[in-house]
Amino acid sequence: MKSIVESGDLRGKRVLLRASLNVPVEHGEVANDFRIEKAMQTIGYLAGEGAKVIIIAHIGREKTDSLEPVYQAMRRRMSLSWCGDFSKAEEMIDALEHGEVLLLENVRQHDGEKENDAAFGEKLAALGDVYVNDAFAASHRAHASIVGIPKHLPHYMGLSFEKEYYTLSAVRTPESPSLFILGGAKFETKAPLIQTYADVYDRVFVGGALANDFFKAKGLEVGTSLVSDIAVDASLLQKENILLPVDVTVQNAEGDVRITSPDDVHTDETILDAGPETIKMLHTYVQEARTILWNGPLGNYEGGFKEYTEALAKNIAASDAHTVLGGGDTIAATAKLQLEKEFSFLSTAGGAMLIFLETGTLPGIEVLN
Numbered sequence: 279m280k281s282i283v284e285s286g287d288l289r290g291k292r293v294l295l296r297a298s299l300n301v302p303v304e305h306g307e308v309a310n311d312f313r314i315e316k317a318m319q320t321i322g323y324l325a326g327e328g329a330k331v332i333i334i335a336h337i338g339r340e341k342t343d344s345l346e347p348v349y350q351a352m353r354r355r356m357s358l359s360w361c362g363d364f365s366k367a368e369e370m371i372d373a374l375e376h377g378e379v380l381l382l383e384n385v386r387q388h389d390g391e392k393e394n395d396a397a398f399g400e401k402l403a404a405l406g407d408v409y410v411n412d413a414f415a416a417s418h419r420a421h422a423s424i425v426g427i428p429k430h431l432p433h434y435m436g437l438s439f440e441k442e443y444y445t446l447s448a449v450r451t452p453e454s455p456s457l458f459i460l461g462g463a464k465f466e467t468k469a470p471l472i473q474t475y476a477d478v479y480d481r482v483f484v485g486g487a488l489a490n491d492f493f494k495a496k497g498l499e500v501g502t503s504l505v506s507d508i509a510v511d512a513s514l515l516q517k518e519n520i521l522l523p524v525d526v527t528v529q530n531a532e533g534d535v536r537i538t539s540p541d542d543v544h545t546d547e548t549i550l551d552a553g554p555e556t557i558k559m560l561h562t563y564v565q566e567a568r569t570i571l572w573n574g575p576l577g578n579y580e581g582g583f584k585e586y587t588e589a590l591a592k593n594i595a596a597s598d599a600h601t602v603l604g605g606g607d608t609i610a611a612t613a614k615l616q617l618e619k620e621f622s623f624l625s626t627a628g629g630a631m632l633i634f635l636e637t638g639t640l641p642g643i644e645v646l647n
């Protein structure tokens with residue numbers, strides 16, 4: 279893959295920039311601008327080179343979701359235009375001067391995007407002279423703006439994409455002692471990752487709802503906790519370097535919350551977070567680690583159970599290890615605590631990060647190759 283800095287003279291060229299701008303929006307305002315900040319480096323580079331920059335991105339899961347709040351947040355940082363009507367895109371692109379930037383409306387408002395329709399990909403490609411993928415976080419999706427456009431145009435990695443690729447490639451073969459912390463849910467999709475990294479990392483801590491599946495497999499009561507539909511492979515239960523929470527936060531049907539051991543969960547209780555003893559255990563491993571890779575919260579972060587995820591973030595921020603973090607809730611915790619600068623690298627990706635860590639590639643990488 280080639281970086282955009284290897285593209286040669288960009289002055290006056292129409293550059294289609296696939297950016298990662300899928301940010302949380304609350305009450306019409308951007309609630310977390312982490313991905314916007316990451317995108318600014320490539321946008322600034324292209325504009326500085328005199329390109330006519332056309333930004334393509336998506337937001338949300340509904341076709342009605344709009345990038346206009348993102349445009350409003352971006353225009354406070356830089357000069358750019360807004361195209362909320364795709365039928366006017368060609369006209370607005372033709373009017374761009376060298377170094378000017380145009381943001382197009384949510385590309386997923388078009389059925390051809392998620393369907394990776396060849397005609398739609400070609401239609402998008404016709405808007406530009408050069409294609410740049412700076413959306414690592416969306417590159418696990420074989421959508422038209424990711425894999426369709428580069429079939430028709432010279433194509434390059436953006437600066438953020440390049441950093442993601444090389445940083446995440448490096449932590450696939452970590453410096454020892456190494457610690458991989460994996461939280462969140464969806465055990466069925468993360469089981470292969472746990473299996474692989476238990477053979478690569480010195481210690482793998484499994485937290486969040488993923489730990490419930492291990493507790494259940496060990497024959498422990500998990501009450502009404504979230505568990506997956508598949509069983510934990512027996513070989514994982516025998517790996518001594520796979521760590522689980524040593525205490526958990528549970529809540530019963532009446533809303534009462536308590537801290538207990540994993541073998542003392544009642545049938546009417548739900549495991550919603552780790553506990554203080556788990557943080558103490560992890561603190562020891564964090565202090566001695568040279569490489570720490572973390573994706574996913576230790577509890578139901580969106581449900582308000584944030585205490586131990588944030589405690590872990592503080593511990594890792596204070597370590598001397600090479601620290602790489604990813605996942606929406608993980609990044610949200612660092613932002614809330616204003617610890618972003620204390621980590622070696624914060625990834626814009628969640629699902630794409632996990633797939634890349636497991637396989638070493640993504641559809642968006644394959645097409646750039």
